Amino acid sequence: MALILQNVALCNNTYKMTVSMPTSSDLGVSGQFYMIKVSPEHSCDPLLSRPISIFDTDESNHTVTFLYMVVGRGTELMSRMKQGDELTLTGPLGHGYPHFDTDVTLIGGGVGAAPLYLFAKEHKALYPQRKILMHIGFRNENEVLLTDDFAALCNGVKLNVGGYVTDDVDFESSSLFYTCGTMPMMAAAAKHASAHKKTLYVSLDTHMACGVGACLVCTCKTQDGTKKRACKDGPVFEASQVYDAEKGCFYE
Ligand SMILES: Cc1cc2nc3c(=O)[nH]c(=O)nc-3n(C[C@H](O)[C@H](O)[C@H](O)COP(=O)(O)OP(=O)(O)OC[C@H]3O[C@@H](n4cnc5c(N)ncnc54)[C@H](O)[C@@H]3O)c2cc1C
Ligand code: FES
Incomplete structure:
Protein backbone atom coordinates (compact mmCIF):
# COMPACT_ATOMS: atom_id res chain seq x y z
CA MET A 1 0.00 0.00 0.00
CA GLY A 94 11.77 -5.48 -14.47
CA HIS A 95 15.25 -4.48 -15.53
CA GLY A 96 16.06 -0.82 -15.98
CA TYR A 97 18.45 1.10 -18.22
CA PRO A 98 22.14 0.30 -17.68
CA HIS A 99 24.64 3.13 -17.16
CA PHE A 100 28.11 3.32 -18.71
CA ASP A 101 30.85 5.89 -18.20
CA THR A 102 30.30 7.74 -21.48
CA ASP A 103 28.37 10.61 -23.09
CA VAL A 104 24.79 9.63 -23.91
CA THR A 105 21.93 10.78 -26.12
CA LEU A 106 18.36 10.27 -24.96
CA ILE A 107 15.33 10.18 -27.28
CA GLY A 108 11.89 10.51 -25.71
CA GLY A 109 8.44 10.52 -27.26
CA GLY A 110 5.82 12.46 -25.29
CA VAL A 111 4.96 11.09 -21.88
CA GLY A 112 7.08 8.08 -22.87
CA ALA A 113 10.10 10.22 -22.03
CA ALA A 114 9.22 9.86 -18.32
CA PRO A 115 11.76 7.13 -17.39
CA LEU A 116 14.54 9.00 -19.20
CA TYR A 117 14.21 11.80 -16.64
CA LEU A 118 15.28 9.50 -13.81
CA PHE A 119 17.92 8.02 -16.11
CA ALA A 120 19.40 11.50 -16.70
CA LYS A 121 19.35 12.21 -12.97
CA GLU A 122 21.15 8.94 -12.20
CA HIS A 123 23.67 9.41 -15.03
CA LYS A 124 24.55 12.92 -13.93
CA ALA A 125 25.10 11.73 -10.36
CA LEU A 126 27.21 8.73 -11.46
CA TYR A 127 29.28 10.45 -14.18
CA PRO A 128 29.08 14.24 -13.66
CA GLN A 129 31.78 14.85 -16.29
CA ARG A 130 29.78 13.15 -19.05
CA LYS A 131 27.47 14.94 -21.49
CA ILE A 132 23.76 14.13 -21.72
CA LEU A 133 21.85 15.28 -24.79
CA MET A 134 18.06 15.03 -24.74
CA HIS A 135 15.74 14.91 -27.74
CA ILE A 136 12.07 15.06 -26.90
CA GLY A 137 9.12 15.05 -29.27
CA PHE A 138 5.42 15.87 -28.90
CA ARG A 139 2.51 15.68 -31.33
CA ASN A 140 1.40 19.26 -30.64
CA GLU A 141 2.08 22.34 -28.47
CA ASN A 142 -0.61 21.37 -25.95
CA GLU A 143 1.29 18.22 -25.00
CA VAL A 144 4.70 19.80 -24.41
CA LEU A 145 6.08 19.08 -20.95
CA LEU A 146 9.30 18.09 -19.16
CA THR A 147 11.56 20.39 -21.20
CA ASP A 148 12.56 22.46 -18.13
CA ASP A 149 13.06 19.30 -16.07
CA PHE A 150 15.42 17.88 -18.67
CA ALA A 151 17.16 21.24 -19.18
CA ALA A 152 18.12 21.24 -15.50
CA LEU A 153 19.93 17.91 -15.93
CA CYS A 154 21.13 17.75 -19.53
CA ASN A 155 23.79 19.58 -21.54
CA GLY A 156 21.29 20.23 -24.31
CA VAL A 157 17.58 19.70 -24.93
CA LYS A 158 16.15 19.66 -28.44
CA LEU A 159 12.37 19.85 -28.72
CA ASN A 160 10.42 18.60 -31.73
CA VAL A 161 6.73 19.43 -32.03
CA GLY A 162 4.61 17.77 -34.70
CA GLY A 163 7.46 16.06 -36.55
CA TYR A 164 9.65 13.02 -36.08
CA VAL A 165 11.93 13.44 -33.09
CA THR A 166 14.40 10.93 -34.54
CA ASP A 167 14.94 13.21 -37.58
CA ASP A 168 16.73 15.71 -35.29
CA VAL A 169 19.15 13.21 -33.79
CA ASP A 170 22.75 13.14 -34.96
CA PHE A 171 23.49 9.44 -34.63
CA GLU A 172 27.22 10.19 -34.91
CA SER A 173 27.12 12.50 -31.85
CA SER A 174 27.37 9.71 -29.23
CA SER A 175 28.16 6.07 -29.08
CA LEU A 176 25.30 5.30 -26.74
CA PHE A 177 21.60 6.05 -27.13
CA TYR A 178 18.54 5.42 -24.97
CA THR A 179 14.93 5.71 -26.02
CA CYS A 180 11.42 5.41 -24.63
CA GLY A 181 8.14 6.23 -26.33
CA THR A 182 5.79 4.63 -28.79
CA MET A 183 6.88 1.47 -30.55
CA PRO A 184 7.01 3.18 -34.02
CA MET A 185 9.19 5.96 -32.60
CA MET A 186 11.53 3.46 -30.96
CA ALA A 187 11.63 1.40 -34.18
CA ALA A 188 12.75 4.54 -36.07
CA ALA A 189 15.45 5.14 -33.46
CA ALA A 190 16.54 1.50 -33.73
CA LYS A 191 16.72 1.76 -37.52
CA HIS A 192 19.04 4.80 -37.35
CA ALA A 193 21.15 3.33 -34.53
CA SER A 194 21.59 0.13 -36.50
CA ALA A 195 22.55 2.02 -39.69
CA HIS A 196 25.16 4.00 -37.73
CA LYS A 197 26.32 0.91 -35.80
CA LYS A 198 25.50 2.54 -32.45
CA THR A 199 24.20 0.93 -29.30
CA LEU A 200 20.63 1.83 -28.36
CA TYR A 201 18.55 0.74 -25.39
CA VAL A 202 14.76 0.60 -25.84
CA SER A 203 11.99 0.04 -23.30
CA LEU A 204 9.38 -2.23 -24.88
CA ASP A 205 5.81 -1.00 -24.55
CA THR A 206 3.87 -4.25 -24.59
CA HIS A 207 0.52 -5.14 -23.08
CA MET A 208 1.04 -6.63 -19.62
CA ALA A 209 -1.25 -8.60 -17.36
CA CYS A 210 0.74 -9.89 -14.38
CA GLY A 211 3.95 -7.85 -14.65
CA VAL A 212 5.97 -10.55 -12.90
CA GLY A 213 6.72 -13.12 -15.59
CA ALA A 214 3.85 -15.55 -15.00
CA CYS A 215 1.23 -14.98 -17.72
CA LEU A 216 3.36 -14.59 -20.90
CA VAL A 217 1.11 -11.80 -22.26
CA CYS A 218 4.16 -9.60 -22.79
CA THR A 219 6.27 -12.18 -24.66
CA CYS A 220 8.48 -10.82 -27.42
CA LYS A 221 10.86 -12.51 -29.84
CA THR A 222 14.57 -11.83 -29.94
CA GLN A 223 17.40 -11.98 -32.45
CA ASP A 224 18.52 -15.50 -31.49
CA GLY A 225 14.95 -16.83 -31.76
CA THR A 226 14.36 -17.11 -28.03
CA LYS A 227 11.29 -15.57 -26.44
CA LYS A 228 11.58 -13.06 -23.63
CA ARG A 229 9.05 -11.61 -21.24
CA ALA A 230 9.12 -7.82 -21.43
CA CYS A 231 8.06 -7.53 -17.79
CA LYS A 232 10.66 -9.87 -16.32
CA ASP A 233 13.54 -9.94 -18.83
CA GLY A 234 12.98 -6.29 -19.85
CA PRO A 235 11.28 -3.96 -20.37
CA VAL A 236 14.68 -2.50 -21.28
CA PHE A 237 16.58 -4.36 -23.98
CA GLU A 238 19.49 -3.53 -26.22
CA ALA A 239 17.75 -2.71 -29.52
CA SER A 240 19.80 -5.20 -31.56
CA GLN A 241 18.29 -8.00 -29.42
CA VAL A 242 14.68 -7.15 -30.24
CA TYR A 243 14.77 -5.10 -33.48
CA ASP A 244 15.07 -6.85 -36.83
CA ALA A 245 17.18 -4.42 -38.87
CA GLU A 246 16.62 -6.39 -42.09
CA LYS A 247 12.83 -6.26 -41.86
CA GLY A 248 12.79 -2.81 -40.23
CA CYS A 249 10.55 -3.77 -37.30
CA PHE A 250 10.67 -5.35 -33.89
CA TYR A 251 10.79 -9.17 -34.00
CA GLU A 252 7.26 -10.61 -33.96
C1 LIG B 1 6.74 -1.18 -18.91
C2 LIG B 1 5.66 -0.16 -19.23
C3 LIG B 1 5.76 1.10 -18.67
C4 LIG B 1 4.78 2.06 -18.95
N1 LIG B 1 4.92 3.31 -18.41
C5 LIG B 1 3.99 4.25 -18.66
C6 LIG B 1 4.14 5.55 -18.11
O1 LIG B 1 5.10 5.86 -17.39
N2 LIG B 1 3.17 6.46 -18.39
C7 LIG B 1 2.10 6.15 -19.19
O2 LIG B 1 1.26 7.02 -19.43
N3 LIG B 1 1.96 4.93 -19.74
C8 LIG B 1 2.87 3.97 -19.49
N4 LIG B 1 2.72 2.72 -20.04
C9 LIG B 1 1.53 2.44 -20.85
C10 LIG B 1 0.35 2.18 -19.89
O3 LIG B 1 0.59 0.99 -19.18
C11 LIG B 1 -0.96 2.04 -20.69
O4 LIG B 1 -1.24 3.27 -21.33
C12 LIG B 1 -2.09 1.69 -19.75
O5 LIG B 1 -1.94 0.36 -19.30
C13 LIG B 1 -3.43 1.83 -20.47
O6 LIG B 1 -4.43 1.41 -19.56
P1 LIG B 1 -5.92 1.95 -19.72
O7 LIG B 1 -6.80 1.06 -18.92
O8 LIG B 1 -6.00 3.40 -19.45
O9 LIG B 1 -6.20 1.77 -21.24
P2 LIG B 1 -6.86 0.48 -22.00
O10 LIG B 1 -8.35 0.72 -21.89
O11 LIG B 1 -6.30 -0.75 -21.40
O12 LIG B 1 -6.33 0.75 -23.39
C14 LIG B 1 -6.57 1.97 -24.10
C15 LIG B 1 -5.82 1.91 -25.41
O13 LIG B 1 -4.40 1.90 -25.17
C16 LIG B 1 -3.84 0.71 -25.72
N5 LIG B 1 -2.82 0.22 -24.78
C17 LIG B 1 -3.00 -0.28 -23.54
N6 LIG B 1 -1.83 -0.61 -22.98
C18 LIG B 1 -0.88 -0.33 -23.89
C19 LIG B 1 0.53 -0.46 -23.95
N7 LIG B 1 1.26 -0.95 -22.95
N8 LIG B 1 1.16 -0.05 -25.07
C20 LIG B 1 0.49 0.45 -26.12
N9 LIG B 1 -0.84 0.61 -26.13
C21 LIG B 1 -1.52 0.21 -25.04
C22 LIG B 1 -4.98 -0.28 -25.87
O14 LIG B 1 -4.74 -1.19 -26.93
C23 LIG B 1 -6.13 0.64 -26.21
O15 LIG B 1 -6.14 1.00 -27.57
C24 LIG B 1 3.68 1.74 -19.80
C25 LIG B 1 3.60 0.46 -20.36
C26 LIG B 1 4.58 -0.48 -20.09
C27 LIG B 1 4.48 -1.83 -20.70
S1 FES C 1 2.97 -9.47 -18.06
FE1 FES C 1 2.72 -11.54 -17.38
S2 FES C 1 4.55 -12.48 -18.09
FE2 FES C 1 4.86 -10.38 -18.56
Missing part, protein backbone atom coordinates in the same frame (compact mmCIF):
# COMPACT_ATOMS: atom_id res chain seq x y z
CA ALA A 2 1.16 3.50 -0.79
CA LEU A 3 -0.35 6.83 0.15
CA ILE A 4 -1.07 9.30 -2.64
CA LEU A 5 0.57 12.63 -1.82
CA GLN A 6 -0.28 14.34 -5.11
CA ASN A 7 -2.17 13.50 -8.30
CA VAL A 8 -2.38 16.54 -10.54
CA ALA A 9 -3.04 17.27 -14.20
CA LEU A 10 0.00 18.75 -15.97
CA CYS A 11 -1.48 19.23 -19.41
CA ASN A 12 -3.72 17.61 -22.01
CA ASN A 13 -4.65 14.37 -20.20
CA THR A 14 -1.23 13.93 -18.63
CA TYR A 15 -1.00 13.54 -14.86
CA LYS A 16 1.73 13.42 -12.26
CA MET A 17 1.20 11.22 -9.23
CA THR A 18 3.51 11.07 -6.22
CA VAL A 19 3.09 8.32 -3.67
CA SER A 20 4.66 7.76 -0.29
CA MET A 21 6.17 4.28 -0.03
CA PRO A 22 6.82 2.14 3.05
CA THR A 23 10.23 3.14 4.42
CA SER A 24 11.72 -0.35 4.08
CA SER A 25 10.96 -0.68 0.36
CA ASP A 26 13.32 -0.41 -2.59
CA LEU A 27 12.05 2.47 -4.74
CA GLY A 28 13.57 1.33 -8.02
CA VAL A 29 15.70 2.75 -10.82
CA SER A 30 15.10 4.24 -14.25
CA GLY A 31 13.36 1.90 -16.68
CA GLN A 32 11.76 -0.16 -13.93
CA PHE A 33 8.01 0.08 -13.46
CA TYR A 34 5.20 -0.60 -11.02
CA MET A 35 1.95 -2.48 -11.64
CA ILE A 36 -0.73 -0.14 -10.32
CA LYS A 37 -4.13 -1.45 -9.26
CA VAL A 38 -6.52 1.04 -10.78
CA SER A 39 -9.86 -0.51 -9.76
CA PRO A 40 -11.54 1.07 -6.74
CA GLU A 41 -11.39 -0.65 -3.35
CA HIS A 42 -13.52 -3.84 -3.20
CA SER A 43 -13.83 -3.81 -7.00
CA CYS A 44 -12.11 -5.91 -9.66
CA ASP A 45 -13.14 -3.75 -12.59
CA PRO A 46 -10.83 -3.49 -14.37
CA LEU A 47 -9.28 -6.73 -13.20
CA LEU A 48 -5.73 -6.07 -14.31
CA SER A 49 -3.26 -3.62 -12.85
CA ARG A 50 -1.57 -1.21 -15.26
CA PRO A 51 2.22 -0.89 -15.80
CA ILE A 52 3.58 2.61 -15.23
CA SER A 53 7.28 3.55 -15.31
CA ILE A 54 9.08 5.30 -12.53
CA PHE A 55 9.44 8.97 -13.45
CA ASP A 56 11.31 9.98 -10.30
CA THR A 57 12.18 8.81 -6.82
CA ASP A 58 13.08 10.69 -3.67
CA GLU A 59 15.07 8.59 -1.23
CA SER A 60 14.93 11.17 1.58
CA ASN A 61 11.13 11.40 1.57
CA HIS A 62 10.69 7.82 0.32
CA THR A 63 8.43 8.75 -2.55
CA VAL A 64 7.95 7.55 -6.12
CA THR A 65 6.51 9.77 -8.83
CA PHE A 66 4.73 8.59 -11.98
CA LEU A 67 3.80 10.51 -15.11
CA TYR A 68 0.92 9.04 -17.06
CA MET A 69 -1.40 9.83 -19.91
CA VAL A 70 -5.10 8.99 -19.77
CA VAL A 71 -5.77 6.66 -22.70
CA GLY A 72 -8.47 4.31 -21.40
CA ARG A 73 -10.47 3.16 -18.41
CA GLY A 74 -7.54 2.26 -16.16
CA THR A 75 -5.66 5.50 -16.50
CA GLU A 76 -8.96 7.42 -16.31
CA LEU A 77 -9.64 5.77 -12.93
CA MET A 78 -6.09 6.64 -11.86
CA SER A 79 -6.63 10.29 -12.74
CA ARG A 80 -9.62 10.40 -10.37
CA MET A 81 -7.61 9.25 -7.36
CA LYS A 82 -7.10 11.92 -4.73
CA GLN A 83 -4.44 13.05 -2.32
CA GLY A 84 -4.81 10.92 0.83
CA ASP A 85 -6.20 7.87 -1.04
CA GLU A 86 -4.36 4.59 -0.65
CA LEU A 87 -2.97 2.86 -3.71
CA THR A 88 -2.11 -0.80 -4.20
CA LEU A 89 0.94 -1.26 -6.34
CA THR A 90 3.58 -3.90 -7.00
CA GLY A 91 7.16 -3.04 -7.79
CA PRO A 92 9.71 -1.99 -8.68
CA LEU A 93 9.60 -4.56 -11.50
